[in-house]
Amino acid sequence: MKKYKNIIFTIFLCSTFFIVFFGGEKMKSLGVEELDIYAGAGVGIDKYGEADIKYRVPGILNGYKLDGSAERVISTGVGSTIGKTREDRQKKIGNKLFFGLVKLYLIEEEYAKFGIRPIMDITFKNPAVNNDLFLVVCKGRSEEYFMKDISGYDNSADYISDMIKNSVNYNFFKGEYMFKNAVLSMDAEGKNVVSPYIEILEDEIKITGMGVFKKDKLAAILDMKDTKIMNMLRENKVKGILTIQKDSKKYINYEAESKRKITCEKIGDKYVFTIDLNLKGDIINNELYKDIASKIEVTEKFEEDMAKQVKEMCSGFLEKMKHGYKVDLLQLGWVAAAKYGRDTGVDWDEVVSNSDIKVNVKVSIDSVGRGQY
Amino acid sequence: MQIEKKNLLTPNEVTFILIGIMIDVTATSLPNGMSPTSKQDGWISALLGAIYPLYIVFLAVYVSGKFPRENILVLSKRYLGKTLGNILNFLFLLSFFSYFPPLISTIGIIVRTEAIPFLSSIKIYVALFFIGVYAASKGIKVLGRLSTITFWMIIAIMIPTISILKQGSYLNISPVFGTGIVNIIKGSVYSAYDYSLMELIFLIYPFINDSSKIKSAALKATGFIAIIYTWITFITIYYMGKDIIPKTIWSFFTVTEAVQIDVVNNFRYVFTFFWIIIAFKSVAIFNYVCMFFLENFKKIKDKKVIYVIMSVVVIMIAKTYYGDRVDMEEIIKYTLPISVIYNLIYLTLIASLIWIKKEA
């Protein structure tokens, strides 16, 4: 009897195993050839009157033909919700759509001003989407950027993401302009999202500034000059080139890495922020300071002059920030909240615009190249 | 249950089993529970929450010191009479059982949300039970070994998250103590779910091969869990900040996504895989303990059949009542306080009776 029990038991187990794992729904796991893998997606809106707005999501992918050649394909989904754009897209393409390897979201300026919360939510909910995708704001329609063919690249989405990755070498860009960075900044007290802003100039795609968000809406677009200073003041350990120029032939280029420290004090009702900037770098081009390599007085004069110039640039920028943009572009609110308390109902943009912001700059030279020409 | 000396647990194995009983994948949402109340000081709340298992350990050390080879079920019958003892023991079983369905439901939801969406929850449950029951039927020594392996897996999961210190900021945890002592203490209540089940030490301590080591084993376990929970909460707040934590369901998962290891493309899949193995361990322990309880009421001849019935019952409860997360939280809102309070009363009662009778 015991033997029978064992056999029946084993049969029961085996059949359960098979029914559960091989029965039920067929789990189709698709190979790469059966998926349309998008490299980049644009997000824009089309307005058809006051209340009627449709989301337009162009996607760019590489279609590989049977003979191995690649062709860039753009397909667009339109709908009143972003989910509906997927349904619209699926009936126009020959494979199952797949956004898990998207490198880039090109957010059209108009949509950025409207509020990007829906695209943030749908991407956030989906673990299959790559968190390291770049968020970039573009002027005009994203299709224009996708339709550009760039030599050396399969499609422009690859090119734009490389461009952003390489931007960290200049203009003090931090490079943390990815979806996961936006998730951490958008709704955090005292923080905000910044995204590189691109345009098509002279038939080329170029970074021309930065877009700054207030919560989920685009609040300001800074030009390259302001962007450079904002980056220097906002980020820590970033690289860029600073120049003192007397005329077209007399100038000096200084490639530096900046370290910045922010401290916050509250005096009565007013907040006082002190930003300490420490620049350290190399002279890469010198047509202005004779004997900078040999005479210590010249070196020190340069360091003093550069510090003074940087401080002036910063002061000018800060005035613009407080009275022009009226947005806390430097995330000073984050520092203040960490010291003086959170969720106090304070509007940090307002507080920072009315605060005292002091900048102290220190410049030092590591090397002056191999000599002077 | 008489077991030969060589099948008893070493103190390390006891430590690992106690750790294994308490820690499972719900720990990834530990920061979420405390965030609304304790905000940026949630990690302090997580540390304070260790008082609950510490108290249990304190009682257990006392009781096991007096009766090193007899577990709480036997003792309750002795001090309260067979009938009352059995009833209270049964309620103790129920209180412990209430953690079982949410455990498998949670691992099911996490696997399907984070890794493989097209897998049905039934398949996950059945897989868990096939392996869990098999491991449980092999005895406590095997569970000890399984817990040892999962202990090292937990370490393997935690260590890479240290690199997140580079990506977060101390600003996110400041101002420290800014939320006030009252809120921090209130927040620590939300860690009760993850710190619970240390009560099972009262069933485990007879299995140790050297009874004098119970105290150190239990304290090591509590200490380890407290450190892990505090770290999980700390690094999550440090990286995400208190404003973003409520947007997630399992905030620690989001933290692990930020981990960048050169060889591994996406740490999230490795992480999910480890948690699945850890879930097997939890299911095995639960199955073993349930069987242990049942055997205490009545000797069971055909364990296999009972295991199958138990599996089916748990799976069905999980599917029906704990199917999705919101429903699950609704039920736990009530069952958790009842379980914790009952356990505390039950254990304190018996420990007190032992103390009183000894003094008399």
Added chain:
Amino acid sequence: MMGQERVPIEEVATISGIGYDIERKGENMMEYSIPISTNIYKPSGMQVNLIFKEQGQSLGEIIQKRQEVMNKKFVQGHERVVLVSEDYARYGLKTIIEDRFRNAEVSDIANMAVCKGKSEDYLKYKVAGYSNSSEFIQGSIEASVNYNFFSDNYKLMDAFVRIGAEGRNLILPYIEITEEGIEITGMAIFKEDKLIGLANLKDSRILNLLRDDNVKGIVSLQKSPKEYIDFEAKTGHRKVECYKQGDKYGFNIDLSLEGAVINNEMYVDMKKDVNKKKEFEKDMEESIEKQCDDFIKIMKNDYKIDCLGLGREAAAKYGRQKGTDWNEVVCSADIKVNVKVKVDLQGRGDY
């Protein structure tokens, strides 16, 4: 495969897509045209995509002509797609089915679709990223099951089975060439073997939802452009209860949808608050029920046929082949739809 000589693949042409076009040339004269898209493998390995078109006044005539013109051996059985022009579909599919099934080597799992205009235009169309358009069209129909509640019952075999069966009818995807390329824009609805109506995509989604089991799509509720919720759902098994009151029939259709919320900007705290979740489920159920009711009205008044296979359910209960016109019966019946919505997963959080 008996009597087939084996020929190396470099020397054969495989048919990738077949089209059926028709033109009325007179009172009783129809001119048929069967364009064929083929892949020819050359010894150098290169693929050449050729379109052969034959015209004639009977299908048999054309097939004969076709065989004369082709100087390479025709390998059948690899066709991916059978495209029927709208005109031909209105004329009737019987002749096509006969042609296809006359030959044992024909692929009966080729996808079928109805196209607006001439099928030749579609077979010739150059789709970016694809070697030939038939590959694209087949891929498109197969991939369509991921959304819009499309089923995978649009194969030649399905046409064969559904045209003759009692209480069932055939529907096929309807494709058009738009400014974005070849696109599925709706469904073609057949009565017996003749096309009698076209449903736009909005109606097609509900038609599919009511008709088939285990289909997937996205359903949404929207309050304003930024406040909406997208629910990616899958239907289970459709339950139809059929009853009779005197001469009148009644049908209760029970649908259940289960799935994941993929975008939520409308029901705040749905991941924590049970009541909010139940509120969403109820709102969603009402919305889908209303969309179903609206479609059923269209079905009864515009198409005037049973496109939901309800006749089949009634025949199973009350008897088959009693001469009942199920289209009439269903269109004058009481049809009630009950929907049950269950939220299973909600993603990793809410932003």
